[in-house]
Amino acid sequence: SGKFLLPQAASTVLRLNGAAESNTAVFFNQNFEGTKERIKKMFNKVDLSVSSYDTAWVAMVPSPNSTKDPFFPECVNWLLANQFHDGSWGPKFHPLLIKDALLSTLACILALKRWSVGEEQINKGLHFIESNLASATDEEQQSPVGFNIIFPAMIESAMNFVGEFPQISPFDYLKVDDALKFPFYASLGRLSSRRAIKSYNTESTRILKSSYSCLNIGNEDFLKLAVEDFNICQSIHHKELYHLARWVVENRLDKLKFSRQKQACCYFSAAANLFPPELSDARMSWAKNGVLTTVVDDFTDVGGSEEELVNLIQLIEKWDVNASVDCCSEHVEIIFSAFKNTINEIGVKAFVRQGRSVTSDIIETWLDLLKSGLKEAEWLRNKSVPTMEEYMTNGYISIGIGQIVLPALYFVGHELSEEVVGSSELHELYRLMSTCGRLLNDIQGFKRDSAEGKLNALSLTMIRGNGVVTEEEAINEINSIIKSKRGELLRLVLQETGSIVPRACKDLVWNMSKVLHFFYTKDDGFSANEMMQSVNAVTEEPIILSELQYGNVDVVDQVWRENNLRLLVYEF
Incomplete structure (x- = not known):
């Protein structure tokens, strides 16, 4: 155990006694409600700022009487008169809004070049773009909607349209074209919210295609x-x-030394998208089943024998057994007991929500996983080489995602009938989501699996190529499959006609797909060093309002003292 300093105002985890805990809740509620009321009164009148980006596009419209003249010359004049000293157009300088300034500046350059005016402004604008182009690939920068598509296309247009565009090299263009490391299908809601909050204090500036501000509404x-x-x-x-x-600890899972202790990552994968307080049961179901999935994965890979796996399957099939007698090893007894306790707990909570027992359905999903693991163990033992179809039919189950997502569906606010749970629509959502997860995992785990003598989708693709297909070519082929399956999944999530699966349930499936893409962007999920930073950003590190407003540690400390926000020592 260790000691952590936590601000009282940022966490209700602290075990405060009676009146103190009550007073803290009242403090939160009063402040929260008061803030909401002040915001409501702001919307009697809304006055928006001028957008340089939009003005530039309007300025490019030719007159219907002459294509050599602008239809809105006043917009061209505004561009000439409103360039900043650093050569940019767009929002007033803010260190996290440089992408918007790049986009707005490039649009204004194109508009001025369209009418052959403002040579001095054009040159200053080109210098600004050259000096700040590295920000186009900066993850911390706030991105206007569609930036990674619009900006490279505008650069290409500028290269053709603005003859003297030497400042941007082909290498820089390629950097911009690959700007987003985490596209929409790999973005997690809570991390996006945190980034947005940290860059929010920008004189009421908002970002859509470009930035704008509400001149009469303060953003504090x-x-x-x-x-x-x-x-x-x-x-x-x-x-x-x-x-x-x-x-x-209560389920003795910490005693399984072969198993990775990754409960923080498992919880993060739930809370990163399922963050509203009312989704607590969904988060805990997701997280606990995520931990159990990790245990099963490690048990089948390194911690258990095939005999133990068969014994575990038999125990779950029988369910009502004497674990101390019928388990063949201590490891099996610990895992089976954890399964039984957790599935029964989730089943009881789900019964309250669904009005029917779903425990048997949850048990079946776990049996599917364990049997798929047994199949892979048999392939390894017999040195069998399955076809890609055989591998994927088993692999989308053995990845262990359904065991996390499917039970959580019972806790997102909808009663799910047996018809919905057993529908081909829900199964297809599950299959597509899990197929993406399996293929993403196999790309990142290729070297590890190969070292252990295991086959996966990547090695099977290379084998099928009879030694002609390289690793890089196989990765490209699998990435194409992932892209296709991801598109099919999104279409099914958005489909309304003929759909019987509630949208909240489909969104949960899509959220897991986003988690998978986020986890496997660089490494094999749990092995990425950046992962714990993301976990802490969601679960451990509060956002300090005074720090955002003043940006000075000394001032922050002073404000905290003035507001009597005590730092308490929390025994973890």
């Missing part, structure tokens, strides 16, 4: 509301993570 109340909401949710997440750690 919006920022305060967002920070309060984030920290209240985070305090709940922190508490749930603490209970998850206790659950691991």
Whole structure:
């Protein structure tokens, strides 16, 4: 155990006694409601700022009487008169809005070049773009909607349209073209919210295609509301993570030395998208089943024998057994007991939500996983080489994603009939999501699996190529399959006609797909060093409003003292 300093205002995990805990809740609620009321009064009148980006595009419209003249000369004049000293157009300088300034500046250059005016402004604008192009690939920068598509296309247009465009090299263009490391299908809601909050204090500036500001609406109340909401949710997440750690110990899963202890990552994968307080049961179901999936994966890979796996399957099939007698090893007894306790707990909570027992359905999903693991163990033992179809038919189950997602569906606010649960629509959602996960995992785990003598989708693709297909070519082929399956999944999620699966359930499936793409962007998920930074950003590190406003540690400390926000020592 260790000691952590936590601000009282940022976490409700702290075990405060009676009146103190009550007073903290009242403090949060009063501040939160007061902020909401102030915001409501702001919308009597909304006055928006001028957008350089939009003005530039309007300025490019030719007159219907002469294509050599602008239809809106006043817009061209505005561009000439409103360039900043650094050569940019767009928002007032902010270190996290440089992407918007790049986009706006390039649009203004194109507009001025269209009418052959403003040579001095064009040159200054080109210099600004050259000096700040590296920001186009900066993950910390706030991106206008569609930036990774629009900006490279505008650069290409500028290269053709603006003859003297020597400042941007082909190498830089390729950098811009590959700007987003985490596209929409790999973005996690809570991390996106945190980044947005941290860059929010920009004189009421908002970003869509370009930035704009509400001139008569201050953003301090919006920022305060967002920070309060984030920290209240985070305090709940922190508490749930603490209970998850206790659950691991109570079920003796920490005694399984062969198993990775990854409960923080498992919880993060739930809380990163399922963050509202009312989804607590869904998060805990997701996280606990995620931990159990990790245990099963490690058990089948390194920790258990084939005999133990068969014994575990038999125990779950029988269910009502004497674990101390019928388990062939201590490892099997620990895992089976954890399964039984957790599935029964989730089943009881789901019964309240669904009005029917779903325990048997949950048990069946786990049996499917264990049997798929047994199949892979048999392939390895017999040195069998399955066809790609055989491998994927088994592999989308053995990846262990369905065991996390399917039970959580019972807790997102809809009663799910047996018809919905057993529908081909839900199964196809599950299959597509899990297929993407399996293929992403196999690309990143190729070297590890090869070292252990295991086949996966990548090695099977190379084998099928009879030694002609290289590793790089096989990766490209599998990435094409992932892209195709991801597109099919998104279409099914958005489909309304003929759909019987509630949208909230389909969104949950899509959220898991995003988690998978996020986890496997660089490494094999759990092995990525950046992962714990992301976990802490969601569960451990509150956003300090005064830090955003003043940006100075000394000032922050002073404000905290003035508001009597005590730092308490929390025994973890």
